[in-house]
Structures are given as C-alpha cells and as structure tokens.
Amino acid sequence: MSPAPLDLPLAAWPDWFAARGGRPFHGRSAARWLFRRGARSWEEMSDLPAGLRRRLAAAGPPLTSVVEREAAAGDGARKLLLRFPDGAAVECVWMPGSRGRTLCLSTQVGCPIRCRFCASGADGLERNLAAGEILEQALQVRARGSFERLVVMGMGDPGLNLEATLAALDTLLDPAGGGLSARRVTVSTVGPRGALERLAAWGRPVTLALSLHAPDDELRAELVPGGRRPVAELLAEADALFAAHGREYTVEYVLLAGVNDRPEQAEALARLLRGRRCHANLIPYNPVPGLGYRRPVPAEQRAFAARLRRAGISVTLRRSLGRAAEAACGQLRRRTLPC
Numbered sequence: 620m621s622p623a624p625l626d627l628p629l630a631a632w633p634d635w636f637a638a639r640g641g642r643p644f645h646g647r648s649a650a651r652w653l654f655r656r657g658a659r660s661w662e663e664m665s666d667l668p669a670g671l672r673r674r675l676a677a678a679g680p681p682l683t684s685v686v687e688r689e690a691a692a693g694d695g696a697r698k699l700l701l702r703f704p705d706g707a708a709v710e711c712v713w714m715p716g717s718r719g720r721t722l723c724l725s726t727q728v729g730c731p732i733r734c735r736f737c738a739s740g741a742d743g744l745e746r747n748l749a750a751g752e753i754l755e756q757a758l759q760v761r762a763r764g765s766f767e768r769l770v771v772m773g774m775g776d777p778g779l780n781l782e783a784t785l786a787a788l789d790t791l792l793d794p795a796g797g798g799l800s801a802r803r804v805t806v807s808t809v810g811p812r813g814a815l816e817r818l819a820a821w822g823r824p825v826t827l828a829l830s831l832h833a834p835d836d837e838l839r840a841e842l843v844p845g846g847r848r849p850v851a852e853l854l855a856e857a858d859a860l861f862a863a864h865g866r867e868y869t870v871e872y873v874l875l876a877g878v879n880d881r882p883e884q885a886e887a888l889a890r891l892l893r894g895r896r897c898h899a900n901l902i903p904y905n906p907v908p909g910l911g912y913r914r915p916v917p918a919e920q921r922a923f924a925a926r927l928r929r930a931g932i933s934v935t936l937r938r939s940l941g942r943a944a945e946a947a948c949g950q951l952r953r954r955t956l957p958c
C-alpha cells in the first residue's frame with residue numbers, strides 16, 4: 620500500500636504531521652519538498668526537525684515505489700516502470716512537446732477494458748491504484764525534472780477508478796501541491812457509465828479525451844469490448860460535459876490499418892462529430908508485437924485526416940513519440956511480466 624500522507628488530501632497533512640510529533644506547518648513544508656523540489660526521502664527535507672525526520676524515516680519512506688526500469692527514446696520521451704511493494708508494476712511516460720513537457724499517468728494495474736490493440740488490456744485488470752500510487756508516478760518523474768502538462772492516459776481507464784484519480788488530481792491541481800492548472804490536464808476515458816457525469820460534478824475544467832476508435836457501435840464493441848456503449852450516447856454525455864465546463868473535448872481515434880481507417884469510416888466519423896464542440900485526435904497506431912494490428916502508412920493517415928477536415932472537423936494527426944521507449948501503453952510492463 621502507498622504510505623500516508625500521499626493518500627490523504629493536502630488539507631489533512633498538517634494533522635498527519637502533528638500526530639507524529641511535528642507542527643502543522645511541517646505538512647506544507649513536506650508538500651513543497653515532494654511536489655516542487657523533487658525530494659524522495661524524509662532525510663532530504665532539511666527544514667523539518669531532525670528528530671521528526673528520523674521518526675518518519677523509521678516508519679517508512681514517503682514513496683514506496685521503486686523505479687525498476689527506465690527507457691529513453693531518441694525523440695526525448697522517457698518511460699518509467701514503477702514497482703510497488705506488493706509487486707504491482709505500472710508505467711508512466713514523460714514526453715517533450717512544443718508546449719512543454721507532458722507526463723502521462725496510469726490509474727490501474729493492467730486494464731479491464733481490453734482494447735484489442737492495446738498491450739495494457741491484453742492481460743486484464745490486476746488492481747486499481749490508490750490515489751497515493753497515482754501521485755507517486757508524478758513524484759518519481761518530478762525527482763528527474765519538471766513537467767507542465769498532465770494526461771491521464773496511461774494504463775487503465777480513470778473512469779473505472781474515478782475516486783482515486785480525482786483525489787490525486789485534486790492534489791496535483793492544488794497550489795500547495797503540484798500547482799498545475801486544470802486547463803493543462805487531460806483525462807482520457809472510454810466513458811464507462813456514470814463517469815462523465817461524475818467528472819462534470821467534480822467541476823474542475825480539465826479536458827476530456829473520449830476514446831472512441833470507431834465510428835459505429837459494432838466496430839467499437841469489437842475494438843473496445845469493455846467500453847461497449849452506444850457511440851451516440853457517449854457523445855451526448857461528452858456534449859453535456861462541455862456544457863458544464865465550457866471545455867472543448869477531444870475524440871481519440873487510434874488509426875489501425877485496414878480496420879478503422881477506410882474512407883467511408885472517415886465520412887461516418889465526420890457525420891458523428893459535425894456540429895459538436897470537439898476536436899478529433901488521430902493517433903497512428905504504435906504496433907504491439909503479437910496483437911496483429913498495423914499502423915497505416917503516412918499517406919493513408921493524411922488522407923483520413925483530410926477527409927475529416929474537408930467535412931469541417933478540427934483535426935490533429937498526432938506525431939507518435941516514444942516508439943523506441945516502447946511508449947505504446949503497457950509494453951514496458953508487459954515485457955517484465957512472467958509469461
């Protein structure tokens with residue numbers, strides 16, 4: 620289990636420290652060390668009294684995960700594999716971009732959605748991550764450098780572990796914690812029943828990335844078996860979230876050669892998205908060995924995007940970062956699993 624106080628809201632940290640013989644303001648100081656200065660041990664927090672640091676260290680470190688593996692790609696993306704004391708392993712990816720560095724966090728160990736093209740889904744769900752374990756990914760990366768943007772788009776679907784995900788985001792958005800702006804945070808989900816309503820009720824204007832991947836119910840049920848819901852219903856819920864937050868959402872669409880990238884599928888997607896306050900994010904597939912899907916050649920990718928644009932849809936054809944770092948989600952972890 621992740622150690623206290625990371626599983627607690629920041630507002631509870633003063634009491635947590637006071638209960639251990641510290642002063643309430645030591646909570647603010649420790650948060651600054653962890654989130655701003657990249658500390659990973661109590662010993663580094665030199666403005667806490669030495670006796671308090673010794674007591675805290677004797678009870679356990681602030682972070683329990685170890686970085687078991689680190690992979691780097693020539694394009695600057697880095698992927699960390701974190702191992703928790705119970706043996707569970709998760710990945711987080713850290714990528715450069717034109718608007719600063721982006722951190723991609725995982726919310727579950729494995730994933731129950733089992734998208735046919737995804738390494739994370741191939742072995743199903745092992746367990747949910749606690750809020751502190753989601754935060755630990757950000758803190759392990761923070762110890763290596765800074766990030767300005769956050770995407771909750773790694774292993775697992777945050778919509779199926781929403782309480783822990785939102786608790787972690789509350790801490791990362793808090794000026795006394797991660798200090799991130801909600802406008803620089805994206806939460807990606809296949810849209811499990813109730814998840815988008817809960818995001819709307821949470822009230823922070825983060826961006827929704829709705830993982831669609833198919834323009835019709837039949838193909839989506841095949842590609843995203845654990846996210847089986849009518850496409851029209853999902854988009855209506857995303858529209859309602861836009862009405863609540865005023866944030867345009869993105870529709871994520873992994874381009875799979877010969878599966879969902881045909882001209883008539885581009886036309887069908889355009890019909891679905893026309894008139895909505897959304898942006899289509901086309902993601903050329905990062906092939907996963909053994910899953911049997913291919914990445915369309917660049918000309919086919921561009922043709923799909925052009926059809927959407929001609930229909931008036933706002934589109935980005937994403938550059939794939941981190942291919943050499945096995946950045947397709949779940950690949951690094953899968954390599955380390957006994958098979």
Ligand code: SF4
Pocket residue numbers: 730731732733734737738739740741773774775776809948
């Ligand atoms: S693509 Fe995302 S939702 Fe689908 S199996 Fe992989 S991690 Fe889960």
